[in-house]
Amino acid sequence: MLSDGASIRWCGLLSALIAIMSLAFPPSQSVAQSDPLPSWNEGPAKQSIVSFVAKVTKIGEPDFVPQERRIAVFDNDGTLWAEQPIYFQLAFAMDMIKSMAPSHPQWANEQPFKAVLDGDRKELAASGEKGLLDIVAATHAGMSTDAFNALVDGWLKTAKHPRFKRLYTELVYQPMLELLEYLRANGFKTFIVSGGGVEFMRCFAERAYGIPPEQVVGSSGVVKFELGADGKAQLIKEAKVAFIDDGPGKPVGINRFIGRRPIFAFGNSDGDQQMLEWTASGDDLQFMGLVHHTDAEREYAYDRDSRIGKLDKALDEATSKGWTVVDMKADWKTIFPPQKEVPR
Incomplete structure (x- = not known):
């Protein structure tokens, strides 16, 4: 046990050390250098995200939302990864x-x-x-x-996009990967709510986005339980549709599989409109966002006339209601993650 004199000298030394460290690493400088969304250009879209997160996560603020209600939902095709020329x-x-x-x-x-x-x-x-x-x-x-699952996994390891000549799982959007991490770092639980097949997406969602299988909501077919000839239990896929998770089906899917209304929702097409409307009708502060594909050089440019990812009515509603519309060409510094070098 330290004597009174030693305790005083130790406290003095500790205070001096803290003072020196605070001069070397001032808090304002640390915050200024930390950008959770480095692939986003400065502008209204990025600012709306950062501002929303700050409001709902700061204790004592009028818009503070407890962590258990911080639910964020994302469409997949055209929102988290590319969707052209076909899904x-x-x-x-x-x-x-x-x-x-x-x-x-x-x-x-x-x-x-x-x-x-x-x-x-x-x-x-x-x-x-x-x-x-x-x-x-x-x-x-x-x-x-x-x-x-084994078929999908094998295909994803070898199949390449016809234009970009990269694996499909490499065509995820770098800015959205950063957004997912940013939200999770601030106490959000992130979900995929997409029209794509739920079992197909679950094969790669955790590896690609950090979203575990149980947080993926999608369209599903009927499966039946049976025992194989070896006595091993298995689920067999049937040629019947059980649930379509698109359009008005998305709020239904959220209610059925998540059980909480989101406060943050991102999509890119008219198929996401009802999901954003459902989010906007909640009692907490909400964020509704759309990815607008405007970059024909780095990705694709399409909206109202596209057969894939048509964005028409949802774009009009976003404009009239002040939802955040991300202009891919203007708001994103980069589209896809850097391509990994193949070892020689």
Whole structure:
């Protein structure tokens, strides 16, 4: 135990050390140099995010939101990763159709399979939602969920985007990765709420975004439980749709699988409009955001006339209600993460 004199000298030394450190690392300088969103250009979009987070996380402020209510939801296609020229899950399904075609010779004369085999995107687009469901049913149904996950995982490790020549999982948006981390660092729980297949997204969401499988809400097919010949329990995918998590289905999915209304929501298309409206109707301070694809050089430029990720009515509502619209060309310094060098 220190004597009174030694205690006084120790306290004095400690105070002096703290004073020296405060001069070397002043708090204002530390905050000024720390930018949680370095890939975002300074402007209204970035400022609206930072301002919102500050308001809802500062204890004592009128807009403070307890941590358990800090729910943030994100669409996936076109919001967290690219979606042109076709949805990436559809690209997967098309590759599966091609690999399975030798066992299904009738597909050579049967739509939409003929369009896939012929590379006829116009005919494929004309088949609409029914055609997409037929393709998904043909490639996904009849196998166990474990087998499906293995197929998706293998495809994601090798398949590359036709324009960028990079793995699809490398075409995530760097600014949105930073936003996800920023929100989580401030006590938010981040979810994906997307029209894509829930099992497809769960194969990569944690690796790509840091979002675990249980925080992914998506469209789903019917699965049935059965015991295999070896007695092992498994879930088998059927050619039936159980839930479409798009448009008005998104608020329903949030209510069913999350159980709390979000205070932060980001999308990029009319399919996200109801999710943003549901968020905007809450009692806490809310943030609603849209990614507007305006950069044809670094990514793609599209909105009202696009078959993929159409942004029309939601853009009008965002403009009239003051939601945050992120102009990809103006607001993002970079689009995708740097490409990793391949070891020689």
